[in-house]
Amino acid sequence: MSSPVYVAIDTPDIERAKLLARQVRNHVGGLKLGLEFFSANGRQGIREMAEIGLPIFLDLKLHDIPNTVAKAVQALRPLDPAILTVHAAGGRAMMEDAKAAAPEGTKVVAVTVLTSLDASDLTAIGVASEPYAQVERLTALAREAGLDGVVCSGNEVAAAKALWPDGFFVVPGLRPADAQAGDQKRVMTPRAALDNGASVLVIGRPITQADDPDGAARAIGATL
Numbered sequence: 001m002s003s004p005v006y007v008a009i010d011t012p013d014i015e016r017a018k019l020l021a022r023q024v025r026n027h028v029g030g031l032k033l034g035l036e037f038f039s040a041n042g043r044q045g046i047r048e049m050a051e052i053g054l055p056i057f058l059d060l061k062l063h064d065i066p067n068t069v070a071k072a073v074q075a076l077r078p079l080d081p082a083i084l085t086v087h088a089a090g091g092r093a094m095m096e097d098a099k100a101a102a103p104e105g106t107k108v109v110a111v112t113v114l115t116s117l118d119a120s121d122l123t124a125i126g127v128a129s130e131p132y133a134q135v136e137r138l139t140a141l142a143r144e145a146g147l148d149g150v151v152c153s154g155n156e157v158a159a160a161k162a163l164w165p166d167g168f169f170v171v172p173g174l175r176p177a178d179a180q181a182g183d184q185k186r187v188m189t190p191r192a193a194l195d196n197g198a199s200v201l202v203i204g205r206p207i208t209q210a211d212d213p214d215g216a217a218r219a220i221g222a223t224l
């Protein structure tokens, strides 16, 4: 069975990205490429990474008016990513139009509350709910919009799965027990997130910043 780990390759340097991907390819299930990589390398960069042979998670977190997001998703169609993200805060119509524009095999998932935010950050942007309640609210909305699942932290994934038993749950903000959280505020170990119901585990710096990325990926895999 393939690994649930998608390694987050966050670099603008395509040669470094390819090196990292090749180093860890036997101990991860896919490659997650986000804004940093895409802004520097565009669609051609994604195609080159796909040649490595692992599924591609295109984490662009699209968030705009429905027409603009739908047109952006159409422009991404030739890449045929395994997973594509939009922000649930863009609203139901935006999510519906994103899903309608995506290739049939692409899982379109909605970011609920970024794992770098805590309750005080939500208050600061005018959201009165705790992260847990906000994740529940946006999970229900993403389900109504016909998406495939959501992105949330390991703290909320069991609640999201209870609301959406056949949903697809992407969990970032993961740290092995001894690792630095950095800018992440809602963190959990990969094993605990899997136990709570995660479908996919997104892990970046604990692997990519390690002296031995393949060893780090292997060690995390051994805990799952």
Ligand SMILES: O=c1ccn([C@@H]2O[C@H](COP(=O)(O)O)[C@@H](O)[C@H]2O)c(=O)[nH]1
Pocket (backbone or CB within 6 Å): 008, 009, 010, 034, 059, 111, 113, 114, 115, 116, 151, 152, 172, 173, 174, 184, 202, 203, 204, 205, 206
């Ligand atoms: O809520 C979210 C949504 C996406 N991410 C992305 O996941 C990785 C995490 O990287 P680490 O180095 O393991 O912290 C990164 O690419 C984020 O853009 C997230 O962290 N939280």
